Amino acid sequence: MATSKVLAGAQVVLPTGTLTNGRVIVEGTRISGSAPADAETVDLTGHWLVPGFVDIHNHGGGGASFTSGTVEDVLKGIHTHRLHGTTTIVASTVTGEMDFLAQRAGLLSELAEQGDLAGIHFEGPFISPCRKGAHSESLLRHPDPADVRKLLDAARGHAKMVTLATELPGGIDSVRLLAEHGVIAAIGHTDATYEQTVEAIDAGATVATHLFNAMPGLGHRVPGPIAALLEDERITVELINDGTHLHPASFELAFHHAGAARVALITDAMDAAGFGDGRYMLGPLEVEVKDSVARLVEGGSIAGSTLTQDRAFKRSVTVDGLSVEDTVRAISANPAKLLGQYDKVGSLEPGKDADLVVLDAAFDVKGVLRKGEWVVDPF
DSSP: OOOOEEEEEEEEEETTEEEEEEEEEEETTEEESSOOTTOEEEEOTTOEEEEOEEEEEEOEETTEETTTOOHHHHHHHHHHHHTTTEEEEEEEEOSOOHHHHHHHHHHHHHHHHTTSOSEEEEEOSSSOGGGOSSSOGGGOOOOOHHHHHHHHHHTTTOEEEEEEOTTSTTHHHHHHHHHHTTOEEEEOSOOOOHHHHHHHHHHTOOEETTTTTTSOOOOSSSOHHHHHHHHOTTOEEEEEOSSSSSOHHHHHHHHHHHOGGGEEEEOOBOTTTTTOSEEEEETTEEEEEETTEEEETTTOOBOSBOOOHHHHHHHHHHTSOOOHHHHHIIIIIHHHHHTTOTTTSSSOOTTSBOOEEEEOTTSOEEEEEETTEEEEOOO
16 A cells, blocks of 8 residues: 655655755655655655656557557556656557457557556547558548547547548548547648648647658748647647657757647657567557667658657756756646646646656656555665
8 A cells, every 4th residue: 555755855846846855745646735744754855856757649668569469568568658757648559440449449448447548549540641650551541520439439438639630531520529529639640731730720629749740841831730730829749859750959949839838748659668679560560670769661661669758858858958847847747738637647736646756866767656656666
């Protein structure tokens, strides 16, 4: 059972700013406003204390796939990312046959009902063949609202996001359907024009799936989707900050233009995250991971990432020069708000789940607490 703890002496990042020599009180599974007399004191002097990371776009890790693995495989992948500070995770699928995706939704929904997952993200099959990335072109289809509804029904209320090429036939109607059901409509793997993207946002789309990747580039006469997604305050932009998917200048451009309140750092991780180089399957496609970069064996397209959120956090602060507070917003608070779970996770406030990460002065993970239990014990 979880015990009462007083985590003391760290630089504690709160929604209102950073508290030097602060403390966080944990009572059972939650953060508390006061400590019982018998609470254990954990000295975290010289460390940072930040909320647990929230990843809304993740396909697996630890050698396990959320798209095709067994329940045990999915749990292994979840645990791998918890070791790296991700205490809230949405399982992302890749393009497959509709019946197969419905079956996967059923399995993943069970884990969401158990509290292991925060929900499901369907990335494909409703995407553009022109921008398919690591998705099987033969399995792609137009975003017919009836097909979208089939996946929502299979997810039993746990569908959190669907990525769509909204310019395809049925795309705008599907955006409206998703918005009506409280599911995030994400624009991605798209060949849309600027004007088509604006139309999708007006219809209810609220997220840009891994901005810059799998969409037309930003042009000075033909601005395309990137300009529309960056300029609209209704859109949260996903960014993969692994040093491979984005040039540092592109990362800085997006973060500066959207602002800290509109960025969600994601991993887009596949099986190799936290596991190593080698050959893997991403849906029906074979992937080779070399020097921690995942690419399709045929064609060489980037196939997800091997990123973990602790690396994204450290890079954002030490390479890109973001403040710790802005990084916390992008990796914890903003995605929690998107999921409608900010009342539970995403910040260190009394009443919320005791999900937090202990970082040393170099921003490496030294401890991970999830619902009051150490996943990684700092000592």
